[in-house]
Amino acid sequence: MKPELGTRPNPIIIEVKELSKVFPGGITAVNKVSFSVYEGEIFGFLGPNGAGKSTTIAVLTTLLKPTGGQAFIAGFDTEKQADRVRSVLGYVSQDLAVDDSLTGRENLILQAGFYHIPRNEIQYRCDEVLKLVGLEEHAGRLVETYSGGMRKRLDIAAGLIHRPKILFLDEPTLGLDIQTRQQVWTYITGLREKYNMTIFLTTHYMEEADSLCNRIAIIDQGEIKTIDRPSKLKREVGEELVKIRFAGGEKNTAEEIEAALHAIRGLPTVKSIRPEHDSQVIVSSDGEALVPLIFEALQPLQVKINSVIVKKPTLDDVYLAFTGRNLRNETADKNQALQSMIRMRRIRS
Amino acid sequence: MYFLSDVYYVCWREMKRFLSQKTRILMTVFQPLIWLVLMGNMMNGLTSNSMAAEMLGIDNYLSFMTPGIMIMTTLFSGVFGGISIIWDRRTGFLNKMLAAPISRAAIPLGKMIAIAIQSVFQIAVIAVIAALFGVKFVTGMTGILFMLVVIILFSFGMAGISLSLATVIKSHETLMAVVNFLTLPLMFTSATIFPKLAMPSWLKVIATWNPLTYAVEPVRTLTMKGWVWPQIIPGLALMLIFAAVMIAVSTRQFSKSIS
Ligand SMILES: Nc1ncnc2c1ncn2[C@@H]1O[C@H](COP(=O)(O)OP(=O)(O)OP(=O)(O)O)[C@@H](O)[C@H]1O
Numbered sequence: 001m002k003p004e005l006g007t008r009p010n011p012i013i014i015e016v017k018e019l020s021k022v023f024p025g026g027i028t029a030v031n032k033v034s035f036s037v038y039e040g041e042i043f044g045f046l047g048p049n050g051a052g053k054s055t056t057i058a059v060l061t062t063l064l065k066p067t068g069g070q071a072f073i074a075g076f077d078t079e080k081q082a083d084r085v086r087s088v089l090g091y092v093s094q095d096l097a098v099d100d101s102l103t104g105r106e107n108l109i110l111q112a113g114f115y116h117i118p119r120n121e122i123q124y125r126c127d128e129v130l131k132l133v134g135l136e137e138h139a140g141r142l143v144e145t146y147s148g149g150m151r152k153r154l155d156i157a158a159g160l161i162h163r164p165k166i167l168f169l170d171e172p173t174l175g176l177d178i179q180t181r182q183q184v185w186t187y188i189t190g191l192r193e194k195y196n197m198t199i200f201l202t203t204h205y206m207e208e209a210d211s212l213c214n215r216i217a218i219i220d221q222g223e224i225k226t227i228d229r230p231s232k233l234k235r236e237v238g239e240e241l242v243k244i245r246f247a248g249g250e251k252n253t254a255e256e257i258e259a260a261l262h263a264i265r266g267l268p269t270v271k272s273i274r275p276e277h278d279s280q281v282i283v284s285s286d287g288e289a290l291v292p293l294i295f296e297a298l299q300p301l302q303v304k305i306n307s308v309i310v311k312k313p314t315l316d317d318v319y320l321a322f323t324g325r326n327l328r329n330e331t332a333d334k335n336q337a338l339q340s341m342i343r344m345r346r347i348r349s
Numbered sequence: 350m351y352f353l354s355d356v357y358y359v360c361w362r363e364m365k366r367f368l369s370q371k372t373r374i375l376m377t378v379f380q381p382l383i384w385l386v387l388m389g390n391m392m393n394g395l396t397s398n399s400m401a402a403e404m405l406g407i408d409n410y411l412s413f414m415t416p417g418i419m420i421m422t423t424l425f426s427g428v429f430g431g432i433s434i435i436w437d438r439r440t441g442f443l444n445k446m447l448a449a450p451i452s453r454a455a456i457p458l459g460k461m462i463a464i465a466i467q468s469v470f471q472i473a474v475i476a477v478i479a480a481l482f483g484v485k486f487v488t489g490m491t492g493i494l495f496m497l498v499v500i501i502l503f504s505f506g507m508a509g510i511s512l513s514l515a516t517v518i519k520s521h522e523t524l525m526a527v528v529n530f531l532t533l534p535l536m537f538t539s540a541t542i543f544p545k546l547a548m549p550s551w552l553k554v555i556a557t558w559n560p561l562t563y564a565v566e567p568v569r570t571l572t573m574k575g576w577v578w579p580q581i582i583p584g585l586a587l588m589l590i591f592a593a594v595m596i597a598v599s600t601r602q603f604s605k606s607i608s
């Protein structure tokens with residue numbers, strides 16, 4: 001599903017240098033952030049509510065002026081060449097910003113107008129993006145009557161109408177059901193494959209970052225904690241766990257289990273062992289290879305084993321390792337809460 | 350230059366929204382109808398009193414009132430124009446427009462034009478209903494067209510105030526409160542609903558300087574008296590200045606980048 005980029009690095013298309021945004025109230029939403037995104041890449045910003053994801057996107061899409069640093073989109077300065085920047089990028093906000101009192105097609109015509117697409121080409125472009133997101137049959141209906149998923153697809157279609165080189169997707173699957181979420185993923189990877197579009201997305205879903213992105217940046221409280229490929233990050237965090245549940249009661253005596261653990265402790269790649277509920281958790285740098293070694297070592301000891309589970313690190317663990325916290329879910333202030341309430345209502349209706 | 354096209358698309362959206370709201374269209378028809386029927390019935394007794402008739406300057410109260418209702422209707426549509434900006438900001442549509450390479454000034458201008466078109470539609474409805482109730486527009490069709498020019502300028506001005514306020518006020522409750530605080534006293538101290546002759550002298554002074562009085566004066570003159578230029582020019586001139594200033598202020602507010 002996820003296309004790997006070639007070994008030769010593609011040209012840089014988004015360059016961010018020491019970017020900061022301090023809001024008038026004194027809140028530092030983005031704090032000296034630097035990174036580059038390569039052409040044709042799907043780049044993800046992963047972080048909890050209030051991490052500064054939307055603020056970063058707002059600065060990159062020229063909606064907010066940075067209070068420090070610089071950003072270049074396709075070589076254009078977001079502050080000094082705002083109009084050039086605006087015409088090369090597509091922006092799909094997390095707000096589901098489609099106009100309810102227009103039809104789907106009218107929304108797209110409007111968008112085409114805003115992007116200065118010649119009049120005689122507008123209908124063709126509308127058909128093109130409608131087909132891409134599978135809304136051809138509903139184009140004539142008022143958006144009021146759309147489901148949440150259809151609205152999101154329409155919003156994405158609108159972001160594509162001028163065939164942008166770079167697409168910014170702010171939480172593209174927020175509030176969507178699993179099925180629709182997977183559909184959106186398919187569109188996103190399709191865009192990258194078909195048009196070699198660069199996609200910058202934000203999410204606070206681990207699976208999303210993991211399965212879509214070529215590289216991800218973990219952002220928390222306005223700072224980037226790390227940037228790399230998901231697989232590499234997971235490997236770096238390293239720890240794989242092997243959970244063993246010994247049979248209890250009369251089948252194993254305490255001494256037998258103690259002897260077994262002693263044998264396991266001596267095996268290669270084992271770092272530590274700790275009890276957890278009715279199991280023993282073995283921390284290892286290579287869990288899969290450890291399992292056959294464990295069985296070999298335990299064979300002469302006659303202990304009975306109920307189950308063995310190998311757990312590889314997930315991005316959740318990566319997140320935990322880099323921020324010291326689990327992804328939390330709290331809304332920052334009243335206005336934000338109201339906004340997300342409106343958003344959720346629009347998604348559900 | 351894409352400026353005109355940008356204005357066109359912003360305006361097109363507003364018109365589509367307006368036309369999709371059937372109740373809103375009905376309201377724009379019924380509201381003046383109710384005003385005219387209610388006022389006409391309640392106050393018609395007035396004109397049987399010869400002194401009152403003299404103050405009104407006419408023996409048909411509705412002829413006096415119709416221009417007032419036109420200005421009031423325009424005032425309200427204009428002054429609530431800013432709410433659409435606040436709503437657009439809440440739903441994220443404003444950011445969607447701002448992320449596009451459209452001219453920032455096209456946003457208030459497109460909305461202003463849409464509001465003015467809606468006002469023209471309302472004024473036409475009022476004129477027709479008034480005519481059915483027996484109001485005679487002494488300057489005829491040409492006079493009505495001329496009134497529309499004044500009304501459009503007035504609408505630009507009022508919408509401009511509201512749209513400019515909406516760039517700094519972020520909640521519609523606050524905007525409504527501010528707008529009501531401004532418009533109601535403005536209305537009751539003007540010659541929109543009461544003839545100046547009937548006012549106590551202190552109120553007369555205020556009414557003379559009240560911009561609403563300037564707005565209603567040319568319209569009323571054209572409805573009741575005819576092409577009396579000395580009573581038309583000052584109002585028209587002030588409305589021209591008002592519209593120009595508010596267009597400048599609101600487009601500047603938007604160009605200064607909002608949100
Ligand atoms: N206009 C604003 N004025 C003041 N503070 C703001 C403004 N917009 C955002 N913030 C603050 O900046 C911080 C970052 O917000 P931002 O919206 O970028 O987070 P996010 O990562 O997109 O979160 P979410 O997952 O909820 O969308 C938050 O503390 C927020 O309260």
Ligand SMILES: [Mg+2]
Nearest residue numbers: 053054055094
């Ligand atoms: Mg956000």
